Amino acid sequence: AQSVSQHNHHVILSEAASLELGCNYSYGGTVNLFWYVQYPGQHLQLLLKYFSGDPLVKGIKGFEAEFIKSKFSFNLRKPSVQWSDTAEYFCAVTLHAGNMLTFGGGTRLMVKP
Amino acid sequence: DADVTQTPRNRITKTGKRIMLECSQTKGHDRMYWYRQDPGLGLRLIYYSFDVKDINKGEISDGYSVSRQAQAKFSLSLESAIPNQTALYFCATSPLDRNYGYTFGSGTRLTVV
Numbered sequence: 345a346q347s348v349s350q351h352n353h354h355v356i357l358s359e360a361a362s363l364e365l366g367c368n369y370s371y372g373g374t375v376n377l378f379w380y381v382q383y384p385g386q387h388l389q390l391l392l393k394y395f396s397g398d399p400l401v402k403g404i405k406g407f408e409a410e411f412i413k414s415k416f417s418f419n420l421r422k423p424s425v426q427w428s429d430t431a432e433y434f435c436a437v438t439l440h441a442g443n444m445l446t447f448g449g450g451t452r453l454m455v456k457p
Numbered sequence: 458d459a460d461v462t463q464t465p466r467n468r469i470t471k472t473g474k475r476i477m478l479e480c481s482q483t484k485g486h487d488r489m490y491w492y493r494q495d496p497g498l499g500l501r502l503i504y505y506s507f508d509v510k511d512i513n514k515g516e517i518s519d520g521y522s523v524s525r526q527a528q529a530k531f532s533l534s535l536e537s538a539i540p541n542q543t544a545l546y547f548c549a550t551s552p553l554d555r556n557y558g559y560t561f562g563s564g565t566r567l568t569v570v
Contacts, residue, residue, distance in 0.1 A: 353497060378558060387461075387547065387561040388500075434499055445559060447492075447499035 346371035348437050350448035357425050358456050365420040365451050367409075367435030377418040378436040378445065379409055388434065394418065405429070427457045460484050461562035463548050469568045470538050478533045478565045480548030486560070487553055489531040491515075491523060494545040494564075503546075506531055538569040 347370045357363060369375060376395050380388040392403025399411040409420045418435060435448040461482045470476050480489065487508050492500040492515075502515030504523040512523060520542060524532045535542055548562040 348499075350499075387563045388559075389561075390558050393558055444502065444505065445500075447501070449497050449499040 346375075346437055346439065346446050348435055348446050348448035350433075350435055350451050352451045353449065354452050354454070356454045356456065359427055360424050361455075363420070363422040363425045363429070363453070365433055365435075365453070367418045367420065367448055368416050369418070369435075369437045369446075370416065371437065371439065372416075373439060376438045377409070377411060378438075379403065379407070379418075379420050380434045380436060380447075382432045382434065382450075384431070391420070391433075425453075425455050427455050429453060430455045461548055461550055461560050463546075463562035463565050465565060466563065467566045467568075469570060471570055472539055474538050476535045476538055476567070478535075478546055478548075478567070480531045480533070480562055482529050482548075482550045482560075484550050484552075484560055485528075486550035487528065488551045489525065490549040490551075490559070491521075491531070491533045492547045492549065493517070493542075494547060500547065503533065535567075535569075538567075540569045543567060543569050 349368045351366050378393045379391040381391050382388045392401050394401045394411050402408045407422050411418050432450045432452045434450045436445045464479045490505045491503040494500050501517050506512050506525045509525050522534045546565045549559040551559045
């Protein structure tokens, strides 16, 4: 069965710092990749997704992610974080031929003003 | 109105009680899912349904049951609640085309005492 690992459980940054959150998956076949964000007290919202094509994907709110197939990774980045980026971030994977999302354990990001 | 509505938003119940969590959607999606969220574990799939007559177990279905009353309604039941079912529960929907990803409800916070 596929699995998704997010190695950073908690990240604390100051405003304007750069962000990179790691995500690795275990499946060797073709996958679709997602990053979701959950702001405090809210439901999950889609930040960005990768299905095919350019491995550098740009999402909402200045976030981007890079798919590196050889490393089974899909890391999330943002050049300069804001206090409003404080949230929990989830990486998720689905098999290319399927529709079932498998989530990582989440990374809780706190941005200090 | 929200695209995916979950009721109740919060619930405290006693061990051994039966409880039902409800989910309704206005997206017109065929596929519906129930996940539970626990700190550090991300979201784990409980049950999913690809249409009214199709119900499938997810990775952690023990202790839960579901009912797909209509295309727009998917209920999750805990027949005899236990404290380790204390969690945040999310309903999600998706269309047949996986490119659109999932739409999540706002969640139900369930506490079993």
